[in-house]
Amino acid sequence: MRRYDVVVVGGRVAGASSAMLLARAGLSVALLDRGRRGSDTLSTHALMRGGALQLARWGVLEGLVAAGTPAVRRTVFRYADGEVTDVAIGPRAGVDALYAPRRHLLDRLLVEAAEEAGAHVLHETTVTSLRRGRTGRVAGVVARTRAGARVELAAGLTIGADGLRSRVAEQVGARALRQGRTSSAVLYRYVEDPWGDGYEWAYGDAAGSGLIPTNDGASCLFVATTPGRMRRLRRLGVERAFADLLGETGPAAVERAHDLGTVSPVRGWGGVPGFVRESGGPGWALVGDAGYFKDPITSHGITDALRDAELLAEQVLAAHAGAVAEQVALARYEGTRERLSRQLFEVTERVAAYDWDAPGIRSLLLQFSAAMGDEVEHLESLGRLDVAG
Structure with missing residues (x-):
């Protein structure tokens, strides 16, 4: 032993x-x-600032970059009342971008x-x-x-x-x-998004969505809501549920995702x-x-x-x-x-x-x-x- x-x-x-x-x-x-x-x-x-800082200090971040993980240099927030906030990712502690490997x-x-x-x-x-x-x-x-x-x-x-x-x-x-006491049920898929350079979050009527640029020219596109609502929507089919929830987070989110070709089928997480x-x-x-x-x-x-x-x-x-x-x-x-x-x-x-x-x-x-x-x-x-x- x-x-x-x-x-x-x-x-x-x-x-x-x-x-x-x-x-x-x-x-x-x-x-x-x-x-x-x-x-x-x-x-x-998605890595946030603290995680990117640690990987850089440990010498691991350079491997992610060398593998083609895209640099994330901005974060966009979209809200149901039409407000959009675009936040630039500035350098700090030797880290000038975020990553989502x-x-x-x-x-x-x-x-x-x-x-x-x-x-x-x-x-x-x-x-x-x-x-x-x-x-x-x-x-x-x-x-x-x-x-x-x-x-x-x-x-x-x-x-x-x-x-x-x-x-x-x-x-x-x-x-x-x-x-x-609370939890999210999530549907997600990978989509072709070779020019994605930022985290994009949208918040609408009891739903959220996100677009996260990752490796191989793809982004992770997800929608989320309460488990109960997700169960009801999925009775209509997973693609319908995905489209309905994306729509609930606003027309800008729908437009952004419209021409992105799918790389994977929809997968789910029950919460x-x-x-x-x-x-x-x-x-x-x-x-x-x-x-x-x-x-x-x-x-x-x-x-x-x-x-x-x-x-x-x-x-x-x-x-x-x-x-x-x-x-x-x-x-x-x-x-x-x-x-x-x-x-x-x-x-x-x-x-x-x-x-x-x-x-x-x-x-x-x-x-x-x-x-x-x-x-x-x-x-x-x-x-x-x-x-x-």
């Missing part, structure tokens, strides 16, 4: 970033993911960076249970490969980065600290209310959607995952170096995550209610922008992660 300082369960954005940062700092790390290497996943794609590209680059740092990566390997020490402390994982081979890994710390329905969170009994779980305990921690999830309507999920990976890594390294006790380190991680995410979570809850008018949604988006500013200031202050001693 192999032993590691840290085993990370889940090799998407949060897990791969955590593994990379810890391995770069000298810890022995194993990273497990049940999916195939380079596989895609459901995503809003396909997940098979972003996740692969982060996994490769973790491997280059020395992490042992196992794809198509599903964790079936957690190992326990004599006192009940989590002490690693038991997993099974796609071929059926049993894998047992011992670890000083097990990090669950395994998504909404986290097996790690379930097995440690992680408590919900906050439970959301899950947001939540915040306790972030750690004896021998375990949670990061990404496993510990904190909010509705995708504000397109902040990837940035959340990158942020929390660095917040957690910072505290894990402090505990590993003996600067603080593990319990104190995990409490600090949870406290910082709470401080930076509470307003983002609360505003997203209100946006996902779809009960606003044009002045109301403008006010909510301004509140969200202010909270993102606080987040960026904190991320700018983070220094290089090191293990002392």
Whole structure:
């Protein structure tokens, strides 16, 4: 049985970033993911300022740019009362644009960076249970490969980065600290949009839509509303539902999408209310959607995952170096995550209610922008992660 300082369960954005940062700092790390290497996943794609800043600092952003991910240099907001706001993306902290990469590209680059740092990566390997020490402390994982081979890994710390329905969170009994009540149901497809250079959001009658430029000359076009309304509309057919909701967000959104050829069929997401779980305990921690999830309507999920990976890594390294006790380190991680995410979570809850008018949604988006500013200031202050001693 192999032993590691840290085993990370889940090799998407949060897990791969955590593994990379810890391995770069000298810890022995194993990273497990049940999916195939380079596989895609459901995503809003859009990186906000904080996420782009981190990827640039880690040396990963240059790989996204080299792969042809288009630079996003403006954000357009359209409202039901006809107001349009066009915001230029200016340079800050060495980042002069935002990006919205396909997940098979972003996740692969982060996994490769973790491997280059020395992490042992196992794809198509599903964790079936957690190992326990004599006192009940989590002490690693038991997993099974796609071929059926049993894998047992011992670890000083097990990090669950395994998504909404986290097996790690379930097995440690992680408590919900906050439970959301609202959620978005989403329909999306990829469309040909080779000249897309900005995020475009539209807000109408109990519906929202967006156009997000991503790789290969395509954009992700989505519509969103409440789950109940989506179920009613889908009875008329998915294409009709998509067209009706896009129309509800205004004629400008319809006109913008009119001549964009389709690249993929319509896909859907039924919606899950947001939540915040306790972030750690004896021998375990949670990061990404496993510990904190909010509705995708504000397109902040990837940035959340990158942020929390660095917040957690910072505290894990402090505990590993003996600067603080593990319990104190995990409490600090949870406290910082709470401080930076509470307003983002609360505003997203209100946006996902779809009960606003044009002045109301403008006010909510301004509140969200202010909270993102606080987040960026904190991320700018983070220094290089090191293990002392």
